[in-house]
Amino acid sequence: MNLFDVYPLFPIEPVKAQGSWLWDKNGKKYLDLYGGHAVISIGHGHPVFVKALTTQLNQISFYSNSVVSSLQQRLADKLGQVSGYPEHQLFLCNSGAEANENALKLASFVTGRKKIIAFRKAFHGRTSGAVAATDNPKIVSPFNAGHLVEFLPFNDKEALKAAMGSDVAAVIIEGIQGVGGIHVADDEFLRFLATQCKTYGSLLILDEIQSGYGRSGKFFSHQFSGIKPDLITIAKGMGNGFPVGGVLIHPDIKPWHGMLGTTFGGSYLACAASLAVLEVIEQENLINHAATLGTAWMDQLKKVPGVLEVRGRGLMIGFDLPAEHSSLRNNLLHEHHIFTGEAKPHTIRLLPSLNITEEESAIFQKALMQELS
Numbered sequence: 001m002n003l004f005d006v007y008p009l010f011p012i013e014p015v016k017a018q019g020s021w022l023w024d025k026n027g028k029k030y031l032d033l034y035g036g037h038a039v040i041s042i043g044h045g046h047p048v049f050v051k052a053l054t055t056q057l058n059q060i061s062f063y064s065n066s067v068v069s070s071l072q073q074r075l076a077d078k079l080g081q082v083s084g085y086p087e088h089q090l091f092l093c094n095s096g097a098e099a100n101e102n103a104l105k106l107a108s109f110v111t112g113r114k115k116i117i118a119f120r121k122a123f124h125g126r127t128s129g130a131v132a133a134t135d136n137p138k139i140v141s142p143f144n145a146g147h148l149v150e151f152l153p154f155n156d157k158e159a160l161k162a163a164m165g166s167d168v169a170a171v172i173i174e175g176i177q178g179v180g181g182i183h184v185a186d187d188e189f190l191r192f193l194a195t196q197c198k199t200y201g202s203l204l205i206l207d208e209i210q211s212g213y214g215r216s217g218k219f220f221s222h223q224f225s226g227i228k229p230d231l232i233t234i235a236k237g238m239g240n241g242f243p244v245g246g247v248l249i250h251p252d253i254k255p256w257h258g259m260l261g262t263t264f265g266g267s268y269l270a271c272a273a274s275l276a277v278l279e280v281i282e283q284e285n286l287i288n289h290a291a292t293l294g295t296a297w298m299d300q301l302k303k304v305p306g307v308l309e310v311r312g313r314g315l316m317i318g319f320d321l322p323a324e325h326s327s328l329r330n331n332l333l334h335e336h337h338i339f340t341g342e343a344k345p346h347t348i349r350l351l352p353s354l355n356i357t358e359e360e361s362a363i364f365q366k367a368l369m370q371e372l373s
C-alpha cells in the first residue's frame with residue numbers, strides 16, 4: 001500500500017532527538033528551531049516527560065471516558081493553576097483542529113447561532129468547521145464551504161465593528177497568527193474584540209494552539225491584553241509530541257451529558273504527557289526564559305542586514321526576507337543543518353523548544369549572517 005502523498009518531504013529521516021537536537025539515520029546532527037510545527041515545548045526526550053510516559057505505560061495506557069480518571073482532574077487542576085484559568089472547565093481531545101471544532105460547536109450550542117467571524121491569513125485546522133474558518137481556499141472543499149464564515153482584516157477595529165451583530169455565534173482568532181506568518185493580535189484590538197463579543201452575546205474563541213503554553217513569554221499570548229476569552233483552544237506544545245488537545249471553557253457554559261465527546265481524548269498517556277509538560281514548564285521557569293531569550297533574539301535579528309521585518313513574542317518569531325533570499329530555509333537546512341519553518345512568500349518562522357539555550361540561538365545567528373552576507 002502506498003502512503004497518500006500529501007506532504008512534500010525533506011530527504012531527511014530523524015531517528016533520535018534530545019533537547020533542541022535531532023540526528024538523522026546517518027548520524028548527522030541538526031539544530032531544531034521548528035519543533036515539528038511548534039509542537040516541541042520542553043525539548044525532545046526530556047527525562048521528566050520520558051519517565052512520566054513510561055511509568056504510565058507500565059500501569060494502564062487506555063480506557064474510555066466512561067470511567068473515572070483522576071489523572072484528567074489532576075491535569076485540569078494543574079493547567080488551571082499554571083495558566084491562570086482555575087475557574088474555566090477543560091474538555092480534552094486529540095488535536096488542534098478537533099479543539100477548534102469543539103469550540104465552534106460549543107459557541108453555536110450556547111448562542112443558538114451559526115455565523116462565525118474569522119480573520120484573513122487565519123489557520124485553525126483541517127476539519128469541517130476549523131478549515132471553513134481558515135483563510136486558504138485551496139484546502140476548503142465544497143463540503144466545508146457550507147459553513148457561514150466571514151473573514152475580516154486582522155487587527156481592524158472598524159471592519160470588526162461593521163461586521164458584528166446579534167447573528168454572530170463566535171469570533172475565532174489566533175493569539176499570534178502562526179501559519180499566516182507570525183502576526184501578533186494587537187492588545188488593543190483584542191480588548192475591543194472582547195467588548196464587542198460581550199455587546200452582541202457572541203463568544204470569543206482564542207486559538208492558542210500555536211501561541212500558547214508559554215511560547216509567547218506568557219502562558220497564553222492573549223494574556224498580554226488582559227482579556228479573558230470564553231473559549232481557549234490548546235494542542236501542540238501541550239503534549240510535547242504526544243497527540244493531545246483541549247478547550248478551556250468559561251464557567252458560565254453549562255455542560256450536558258453527550259454535548260461533546262471523544263474516544264481517545266484525555267487518555268492516561270495523554271494526561272501523563274501533558275502533566276509532565278506543565279511540571280517542566282514550571283520547574284524550569286520556561287515562560288520567563290522564553291520571554292527573555294525571545295526578546296534578545298528578536299533584537300539581534302533586527303540588526304541583521306538583509307532582514308526586512310521581525311515580528312513575534314517570546315519564542316514565536318518570524319522575519320521577512322527579500323525575494324532573492326527565497327532559498328534561505330533550504331540553505332539553513334542542507335548547509336548549516338538547522339530546521340526552521342516558513343510562511344509564504346518570504347517569512348522564516350522560528351518555533352524552538354522553550355528551553356533552547358542562548359548558545360544554540362547563537363549558532364543560528366551565525367548561520368544567518370553567513371547566508372545573508
Ligand SMILES: Cc1ncc(COP(=O)(O)O)c(C=O)c1O
Pocket residue numbers: 037095096097098100123124125126174178179207208209210211235236
Ligand atoms: C493556530 C493553529 N490552530 C489550529 C491548528 C491545527 O492543529 P492540528 O494540526 O493539531 O489539527 C494549527 C496547526 O498548525 C495552528 O497553528
